[in-house]
Amino acid sequence: MINYIIIVFVAFAGFMLSSYLFHKKREKKEHFVCPLRGHCAEVIQSDFSRFMGVPVENLGMLYYACIAIGYGMFLAFPSVFSWLAVLLLVASALAFFFSIYLTFIQLVSIRKLCTWCLLSAMFCTVIFFSALHSSLDMVEPLLVQYRSFIIAAHVLFMGMGLGAATLTDVLFFKFLKDLHVSEKEADVLSTVSEFIWFALGFILLTGLALTIPEAGTYLQTPKFLAKLLVVGVIIVNGGFLTLYIAPKLVKISFGQEHDHRPGEMVRARKLAFILGPISIVSWYSAFLLGMIPANVPYTFFQILGVYISLIIAGIALGWVTECKISARECKE
16 A cells, blocks of 8 residues: 555656646746756757657646546545556556656757656656556456457557558658658658557557566567567667657758768668668567467577578668669769
């Protein structure tokens, strides 16, 4: 019970923090206090301060309010609102993954840290692990009971992510053929990329839900370990491609202020044609690994060998394509 009380207090603190950021974001003339020599103003006013069109601080206020009220009701009337534990655990898991995504943006894309944002990420982490520790015994039987539904949801979001990732790579390479990324093209890529991260969040959530009841068995399955590795590659590679390379190409194309270096357009484009194939190969590999039987007669290193071979083939194809574009650029 003490964990639930901690969650309520942390959620209330998170709501106050999100409200503070909401106020400061609109009062641009006021001095923004950012402890530990952070760059809070630059971060909360950046292009990444919205997710799917909604300001991040608004999502924070909504999340923290739901967590504080939900667990408050559960503490007051545990027998009546016991069903809330499952929903609140799902919400806290999604918020935890989202906080990792936002922190990754600060480190890779903006390359500036907001102290208040990091504090909010810490709040999300405390809430998630406290909720997981307190609700696991209550939630685990439900995960077993609704396993078929969770599998269907996992496959659905995997298919959605795969389709969006394929579309992103196709459009990305198409847009780069004219050696320029227009504002409209940049908006399209940004929207589809956010949808990919949305789908990936639910893939991780449903994957976690499937793993928890049978963690011991899964961790000894070569197919599961290989899929876990591939999903990790998707996250890291996708993060650099969509949060570092794509914004850099946009800034260069628009002539926006940035740390300019000679030949940066060529280098960024070369990286895009390397990371793009890694992304698409990894997404299809994860999808296929999810479809094959768990007792597939292959070791982890055999599956890894096939995956690496496909990665190398994809990179080679991307490199050939980039060389053709570079040759055309030299002729022009």
